[in-house]
Amino acid sequence: MESDVSANSRLTIAAHALTWIGLYQRRGHEVATSEQIATSVNTNPVVIRRLLGELRKAGLADSRRGAGAGWILARDLAAITLLDIYQAIEPGPVFALHRATPNPECVVGHGIGPAMTAVYDGVEVALRGELAKTTLKDVLRDILQAA
Amino acid sequence: MESDVSANSRLTIAAHALTWIGLYQRRGHEVATSEQIATSVNTNPVVIRRLLGELRKAGLADSRRGAGAGWILARDLAAITLLDIYQAIEPGPVFALHRATPNPECVVGHGIGPAMTAVYDGVEVALRGELAKTTLKDVLRDILQAA
C-alpha cells in the first residue's frame, strides 16, 4: 500500500502500462489485455482500462474489441514522451491561484494573481521541458539495462 | 467560487499572506492579524493561522500572542523565495510511484520504479529551480508596478 504523501501516481501507471505493451509487442505478441497489464502493475484491470482510455483519446494507444481483443500502441515507444502522457492524463496545472477571488480593493489582493501566474507559467514550462526529455524507449532501455 | 481543476492553491495563499505582511510592515505597522490578512485573501482567519503556523516552523514568519498580537516576517521579503515557501508547506513530491508494489517478477514491474525515479528527480530539481528564482520582494514589486 502507501508510502507516499499524496501525489499523483497516474503518470507512473500510464508509463508502466504503455512500456509493458511495447515490450510485449516487441516480443511478437499482437495485443495486450488489461488483465495482463494489471498483473504487472498490481492493480485492477478496470484501472488500466480507464487510464488507457484517456491515452487512446490522446492518440497514444488503441484498442480492439471482441474476442481476442486488447491494447496496442498507436505510436512507437520512441515517439512517446512522458510529456505526451502527462498532457493526456493530467487535467490541470500543478499550482492554482485562489479558490475565491481575493479582495480587489487591496493592492496585494488585486495584483497577486498576475504576479503568481507569471511564475507558475515558468514552472509549467520547466516541468514540461523535463518530461519531454524522456521517451518510453528511454524508459524501457533503462529497465532492461538494470535487469 | 472556484474555477480550478484541483490543484494546490496553498503556495498562492502563503505567498499572498507573507507579501501582505511585508507591505503592511513597510507602511509602518508592527504586526498584522490573521483577520486582516484573511480579509485580503478572502478566506477564514483560521486558514491563515494554520498556514502561517507552518511558515513559522520553517522560520519564515513569527507571531506574538496576547492582546495586540499578530504576525510579523522572520526575514526580509528579499530573503524569502517561493521555493522557501514551497518547501515549508508542500509535504511531498509532485509525482509518486505506484501505491502498491508492482509485480517484481515482471521485468517492467521490477525496473520501472528506478527509471521513473530518475526522471522525477529531474523534474523536482527543475521545479525547485524555477521557484527559487523569485523572491517575495520580486512579487511585491510586480504587484506595485501593475497597480
Next chain:
DNA sequence: TGTCATTGTAACGACTACTGTTACGACTGG
C-alpha cells in the same frame, strides 16, 4: 489584577480526486 483581543488548535462537515471493486452491456473473432 482584571479585561479582552488575538493566537493555537481541535473538531466537524463539505467538497474533490483517485483507487479498487463489482456489474453488465457492447462488441467481434472464430
Next chain:
DNA sequence: CCAGTCGTAACAGTAGTCGTTACAATGACA
C-alpha cells in the same frame, strides 16, 4: 452462437483541502 474482452457506470474507501465553530492560552494594558 459463444466466449472473451473492452467500455463504462456505480459505489465505497481513502485522503487532502477548505471553511467554520468553539474554546483554551497568552499577554499588553488599563
